[in-house]
Amino acid sequence: MSEPLLRLQDVHTHIGPYHILHGVTCDIPAGQLTMLLGRNGAGKTTTLRTIMGLWRASSGSIRFDGRDITRCSTPSVAQGGIAYVPESMAIFTDLTVRENIVLAARSGPVDSARLDWMLGLFPALKRFWNLPAGNLSGGQKQMLAIARAIAEPRRLLLVDEPTKGLAPVMVRSMIEAFRALKEAGETILLVEQNFYAASALGDNVLVMDDGRIVHSGAMSDLVADQALQQRLLGLSLDAHQ
Numbered sequence: 640m641s642e643p644l645l646r647l648q649d650v651h652t653h654i655g656p657y658h659i660l661h662g663v664t665c666d667i668p669a670g671q672l673t674m675l676l677g678r679n680g681a682g683k684t685t686t687l688r689t690i691m692g693l694w695r696a697s698s699g700s701i702r703f704d705g706r707d708i709t710r711c712s713t714p715s716v717a718q719g720g721i722a723y724v725p726e727s728m729a730i731f732t733d734l735t736v737r738e739n740i741v742l743a744a745r746s747g748p749v750d751s752a753r754l755d756w757m758l759g760l761f762p763a764l765k766r767f768w769n770l771p772a773g774n775l776s777g778g779q780k781q782m783l784a785i786a787r788a789i790a791e792p793r794r795l796l797l798v799d800e801p802t803k804g805l806a807p808v809m810v811r812s813m814i815e816a817f818r819a820l821k822e823a824g825e826t827i828l829l830v831e832q833n834f835y836a837a838s839a840l841g842d843n844v845l846v847m848d849d850g851r852i853v854h855s856g857a858m859s860d861l862v863a864d865q866a867l868q869q870r871l872l873g874l875s876l877d878a879h880q
């Protein structure tokens with residue numbers, strides 16, 4: 640079988656004196672949406688940051704597209720085609736929506752067909768195109784952060800809790816946008832606490848606890864298996880919308 644797009648093998652991460660990741664092993668297959676679930680403090684954000692080289696893995700290996708990126712710098716990981724949307728939404732609030740997107744494209748003007756596609760995913764951004772991004776609602780800021788990450792084609796998109804704190808109607812818009820990204824063939828690793836959003840979107844699911852992957856499989860199997868859901872939902876995932 641061919642190697643998945645991203646493979647973590649026995650990855651350990653220390654932050655200062657704290658041992659946070661205790662041997663994370665998982666595969667992220669190309670063209671699929673993989674959900675990363677787990678209770679607060681399980682190590683989900685640390686996993687994304689370790690992939691991006693923002694924390695350095697103390698041991699283990701991270702392979703992306705057949706290349707060892709374990710010791711790569713963050714700019715080199717990003718140049719290799721991995722985009723990261725942190726929970727804090729990296730946007731410039733003083734700049735307009737348009738300027739935010741223009742600045743996100745490193746290699747020149749955003750291709751107009753791509754821009755139309757992005758604005759189709761997030762119609763609110765079109766409405767506020769020439770307004771400062773600081774005027775957007777929390778959900779719209781999150782959408783702008785994702786639009787910035789996909790302003791240029793990427794091989795893999797890492798997104799940390801895009802539905803956090805959003806009203807149900809915004810959660811539904813976000814689910815629609817990720818569904819469209821999935822249909823466009825993007826490979827996505829999505830951290831999520833909202834089980835409703837996770838089960839609506841995920842092809843695959845990884846569950847973390849205490850710095851380790853404690854479950855991995857198809858999302859449809861988790862949705863169909865009440866006992867497994869019960870055990871994993873016991874890790875305090877939010878089962879409600």
Ligand SMILES: Nc1ncnc2c1ncn2[C@@H]1O[C@H](COP(=O)(O)OP(=O)(O)OP(=O)(O)O)[C@@H](O)[C@H]1O
Nearest residue numbers: 654655657659677678679680681682683684685686
């Ligand atoms: N800068 C840091 N210094 C020390 N410990 C940290 C730091 N960042 C994270 N941690 C610890 O690492 C552990 C994992 O945190 P992480 O943010 O990866 O969890 P998470 O699964 O993303 O949680 P949440 O859902 O709350 O965002 C937690 O115990 C956290 O306190």
